[in-house]
Amino acid sequence: MMVRRTGLRVSxxxxxxxLIVRSRFPAPTLTNGDKCVLKGWIDVTAxxxxxxxxxxxxxxxxxxxxxRGWHCLGLSERFxxxxxxxxxxxxQKLVIFQSGDGRLNVLDAxxxxxxxxxSQGTIKGDExxxxxxxxxxxxxxxxxxxxxxxxxxxxxxxxxxxxxxQDGLLFVWNDPEGNPPPPEVTIPRIEGATSxxxxxxxxxxxxxxxxxxxxxxxIVDMAHFFYVHYSFPTYFKNIFEGPVATQIMxxxxxxxxxxxxxxxxxxxxxxxSVASYHGPxxxxxxxxxxxxxxxxxxxxxxAHYPIDANSFVLHSGIIVRRSxxxxxxxxxxxxxxxxDFILRGFDQDVQIWKHKTRIDNPLLCEEDGPVYxxxxxxxxxxxxxxxxxxxxxxxxxxxxxTTRPTEVWKQEVEANLARRAAExxxx
Amino acid sequence: xxxxxxxxxxxxxxxxxxxxxxxxxxxxxxxxxxxxxSIQWDSESVNACLERRxxxxxxxxNGEAFTGCAALSDSIRRAVLDGVVxxxxxxxxxxxx
Numbered sequence: 001m002m003v004r005r006t007g008l009r010v011s012x013x014x015x016x017x018x019l020i021v022r023s024r025f026p027a028p029t030l031t032n033g034d035k036c037v038l039k040g041w042i043d044v045t046a047x048x049x050x051x052x053x054x055x056x057x058x059x060x061x062x063x064x065x066x067x068r069g070w071h072c073l074g075l076s077e078r079f080x081x082x083x084x085x086x087x088x089x090x091x092q093k094l095v096i097f098q099s100g101d102g103r104l105n106v107l108d109a110x111x112x113x114x115x116x117x118x119s120q121g122t123i124k125g126d127e128x129x130x131x132x133x134x135x136x137x138x139x140x141x142x143x144x145x146x147x148x149x150x151x152x153x154x155x156x157x158x159x160x161x162x163x164x165x166q167d168g169l170l171f172v173w174n175d176p177e178g179n180p181p182p183p184e185v186t187i188p189r190i191e192g193a194t195s196x197x198x199x200x201x202x203x204x205x206x207x208x209x210x211x212x213x214x215x216x217x218x219i220v221d222m223a224h225f226f227y228v229h230y231s232f233p234t235y236f237k238n239i240f241e242g243p244v245a246t247q248i249m250x251x252x253x254x255x256x257x258x259x260x261x262x263x264x265x266x267x268x269x270x271x272x273s274v275a276s277y278h279g280p281x282x283x284x285x286x287x288x289x290x291x292x293x294x295x296x297x298x299x300x301x302x303a304h305y306p307i308d309a310n311s312f313v314l315h316s317g318i319i320v321r322r323s324x325x326x327x328x329x330x331x332x333x334x335x336x337x338x339x340d341f342i343l344r345g346f347d348q349d350v351q352i353w354k355h356k357t358r359i360d361n362p363l364l365c366e367e368d369g370p371v372y373x374x375x376x377x378x379x380x381x382x383x384x385x386x387x388x389x390x391x392x393x394x395x396x397x398x399x400x401x402t403t404r405p406t407e408v409w410k411q412e413v414e415a416n417l418a419r420r421a422a423e424x425x426x427x
Numbered sequence: 428x429x430x431x432x433x434x435x436x437x438x439x440x441x442x443x444x445x446x447x448x449x450x451x452x453x454x455x456x457x458x459x460x461x462x463x464x465s466i467q468w469d470s471e472s473v474n475a476c477l478e479r480r481x482x483x484x485x486x487x488x489n490g491e492a493f494t495g496c497a498a499l500s501d502s503i504r505r506a507v508l509d510g511v512v513x514x515x516x517x518x519x520x521x522x523x524x
Binding site: 060063188189190191237239241244246248274275276284286299360361362363364365366370371372373375376379382390391392394395396397398399400401402403 | 428429430431432433434435439459460461462463464465466467468469470472473487488489491492493494495
């Protein structure tokens with residue numbers, strides 16, 4: 001096992017850090033009658049702090065395999081312009097093309113003939129034609145014809161991904177074991193996405209140069225919403241079960257972070273959010289903003305797919321429900337505004353990710369969310385199906401005590417407002 | 428990747444066994460304070476939970492998620508009041524209201 005250690009040393013310390021001592025302790029015996037609730041053995045790092053009392057940061061190498069599950073590649077419309085598209089994902093180059101029957105297909109981009117890039121080719125009927133020698137590949141990954149040859153050679157097959165075109169989004173199923181998606185592993189329908197009562201998707205994407213575990217961690221990270229995103233959570237709960245990880249969050253407005261509403265404009269008072277990862281990479285956030293005189297309903301997508309082990313594409317998508325208070329034009333404008341707002345949020349995360357180190361042994365306080373249990377849940381997507389252990393998928397709930405953060409943050413907001421008021425009085 | 432143990436489980440309050448007073452579902456419960464609660468279920472307790480079996484999916488795309496069992500929450504509250512499930516610093520500023 002590769003363990004990378006980042007020694008954060010106090011000045012004056014001269015000894016090298018003590019070696020990590022990994023011990024096998026029996027799991028705490030938690031008996032329930034005769035039933036042991038915590039099963040088996042657990043790895044305990046006995047000496048995360050060296051002999052000098054300095055805690056070491058530990059991180060195994062980033063995984064070399066990519067998560068099993070549905071990954072969203074973005075708005076499906078984008079791929080329906082009659083041309084093949086290049087997508088770098090799962091450590092490979094892929095070609096995406098719409099065949100004559102309307103279906104979107106995803107293949108490994110490199111032609112098995114002489115290695116040319118199919119995404120530079122052209123779509124001919126139901127097939128993608130290689131730009132090098134016009135070999136024709138079907139969406140099932142098989143070579144259908146070679147116009148200049150009498151027959152197609154044996155084993156003329158490339159890797160093909162299962163795709164799903166749902167709610168205006170293109171999904172691709174990734175499974176290192178090569179199995180098709182089981183029927184119970186699905187992405188739920190998003191009703192608003194196909195309804196005239198809602199806006200169309202405002203969709204953005206950025207490339208982030210770090211391993212994608214960082215973005216998934218956010219679903220349990222209550223305090224970063226205050227410090228990084230200038231929101232103010234007052235209720236926070238996580239639920240992990242099966243392939244779904246949920247975050248329920250309620251928050252209040254941050255008057256110190258946003259300009260006050262102009263006269264006559266409704267003031268935003270708070271928000272209620274139920275966000276679930278459905279599998280390793282696709283999060284749907286059912287997000288309602290509460291204003292003085294109305295609720296603004298939106299659905300926010302936070303999705304990603306890995307380019308390779310050290311970079312990923314991060315998508316944000318948003319739709320907003322139209323209402324009497326928010327007719328078509330105003331709802332569209334609001335969706336655009338929220339889209340920009342979310343993109344700013346991503347930039348705030350990126351600033352942190354760019355400079356941080358990977359850490360497998362975060363040192364948590366009681367007001368942090370369940371990072372370790374989230375990682376345990378996330379691990380199910382990185383092992384073979386046969387190796388998914390019960391503790392990775394068993395239901396776990398964590399309700400955070402926001403008493404102390406709420407107190408402290410109220411004071412901080414007040415202090416910021418007071419400082420701003422003092423500054424505006426200073427000539 | 429090695430699945431590690433939460434440092435708070437090693438250094439703070441432990442998971443404690445508890446059975447729901449309504450359905451008997453056996454879960455692990457941890458309370459770091461009066462308002463903080465962790466609940467570890469397994470497939471048996473999930474199947475035993477009456478509220479969960481009766482739950483209809485809520486609205487919205489994440490409506491399938493079962494947000495929690497009120498009877499189990501009551502059972503936990505009772506267990507804390509009875510001292511069966513311990514809460515660190517209960518009665519102090521960080522503890523019980």
